[in-house]
Amino acid sequence: MSRPLQHPRPNTQNQPRRDARFSPYHRPDTGPVPYEIFDFTKAADSFPNVNNRVNDEFSKLILKRNRELSPSAEDQAALASLSRRVSFALDNLSIASSQELPLLEDKRVVGSYKNGTIIKGHNIVDIAVIFKDHPNLIDVERLGKRVVEILIENAIDENERDVEMEMNELGIFVDIITKSYRARLLTSTGFHSIKKTCDSNDVDSKSILQVLTAVQHARWFDETANYTNIRIAVIIFKDLRRRIPPLEQLSIWMIELLAHYAAFDKNQHLLEVGAVIRRMFRLLASGIFLPGSASIMDPCQNKNSRVNSKMSFEDMDKVACLAQTLLRLISHGYYQKLLSENDEVILDSPITFGDVTITPSTAVYSNNKKEEPANSEGHTET
The missing domain is CATH 1.10.1410.40 (Poly(a)-polymerase, middle domain)
Structure with missing residues (x-):
């Protein structure tokens, strides 16, 4: 016969108690423990397929x-040619030393073109351009113009001479345009060169961090998920x-x-x-x-x-x-x-x-947060 449950006796003799932190059921106060979802593939032995x-x-x-x-063979060849030509121009600019041009540290092809997941109609090659210092609007504009000049100088025929430039008003990127294809130069700098306080002419630090994150994503995909x-x-x-x-x-x-x-x-x-x-x-x-x-x-x-x-x-x-x-x-x-x-x-x-x-599944979550009462001036209190 099992003993009935009893409440723990009070520690009247000042005996040392076992520290609860060493209990196997103790969990630091860090919120709910994440749960593992049901994964059919991991339980395939319990649910065999009837046929394939x-x-x-x-x-x-x-x-x-x-x-x-998938893009056509013509589009793929045109994008590859544009990527190669723009990369060549950026390499020349990174080697050349000039006070009129910003110093470049590196360049990386990122995005869907780099990962091989580009969809037909999206004819854009994303290239992250890493400046040595925090770039500003003048630096970005000079870079775009100089790249266009190099592309025209090294053009083989008239089709390759038809190059234009469009700059984002915030300096986040510069588009090098040839016919229906674009090479988008995403401006960024190293983590150590990002300004905490940006001037009105500086490229926003958040956009720079996003470009650096895109570089990390492209590297991870190339090394881990390239199947x-x-x-x-x-x-x-x-x-x-x-x-x-x-x-x-x-x-x-x-x-x-x-x-x-x-x-x-x-x-x-x-x-x-x-x-x-x-x-x-x-x-x-x-x-x-x-x-x-x-x-x-x-x-x-x-x-x-x-x-x-x-x-x-x-x-x-x-x-x-x-x-x-x-x-x-x-x-x-x-x-x-x-x-x-x-x-x-x-x-x-x-x-x-x-x-x-x-029948489509219905939503479960509902935001039941009530609106705050308005004050006498007609504004919502915060």
């Missing part, structure tokens, strides 16, 4: 859609992101990290592209970016920085609800329409195809 017919059909349709979204299946998954998700409004809450960086996370099984074997995209939807539907989830750690930030930390609760809920709806549509064969059209997809009402009707 649907996955094969899904993968073939994804590869077809990827070919449709064909991951690149295709990113391209497909970017296409869905521009056609399905709620997916706009996911940044390109979040999509890249999610694709890399979903591309490998529990044994670190690379999955085929159809399984990668299915797993991405399953992870979103299970709440990988919901509050309290373990989420995905940002490899380019602090160790405790989660990639969804800047999303609002409402946006997190919208993405999870949308992923649940899309996952049900894909499971019933609706992916043929999702991956074969270019129109915007609206999922606000029930969708019927064949004998199946899919």
Whole structure:
């Protein structure tokens, strides 16, 4: 017979108690413990597939859609030529020493062109230009004009001489334009050269930090996620992101990290592209970016920085609800329409195809914060 539960006796003899900090159940007061979401791929042994017919059909349709979204051979050659010519001009400027030109420290190709995830129609090559000192508007304008001069001087034919320059009014970037193609020079400097207090002519420090972050993202993708299946998954998700409004809450960086996370099984074997995209939807539907989830750690930030930390609760809920709806549509064969059209997809009402009707998931989060009472002057109190 088990003994009844008793309250602990008071320590009347001043005997030393065991410090609770050494208890295995003690947790520092750092908020809720992040939970791990249900991952179907990790539990594949408990849920074996009946057949792979649907996955094969899904993968073939994804590869077809990827070919449709990829730039033509002519566009790829033109972008590569423009990138090579602009990089050559920047190399010359970094070597030459002149008091009239700002000193350059480095240059890096970043963005979708660097990662191989560019979509047809987006004919832009992003190049991060690292100045030795904090750049200002005059430095950026001089740089753009000098690059144009070098491109014209080294032009082989008249087509290459047709070069223009457009500068952002804040000096954040300079566009080198040739016909329908652009090389966007993103201005930045080293971490040690960023000014804490900027003048009116200085480039904003926040935009400089964003460019440095883009350099880190490009380096991480090249070293860690440079796989064909991951690149295709990113391209497909970017296409869905521009056609399905709620997916706009996911940044390109979040999509890249999610694709890399979903591309490998529990044994670190690379999955085929159809399984990668299915797993991405399953992870979103299970709440990988919901509050309290373990989420995905940002490899380019602090160790405790989660990639969804800047999303609002409402946006997190919208993405999870949308992923649940899309996952049900894909499971019933609706992916043929999702991956074969270019129109915007609206999922606000029930969708019927064949004998199946899919009702969109409803939002769970609601902001019940009441408005503050207004004062006598008619302004809201803060």
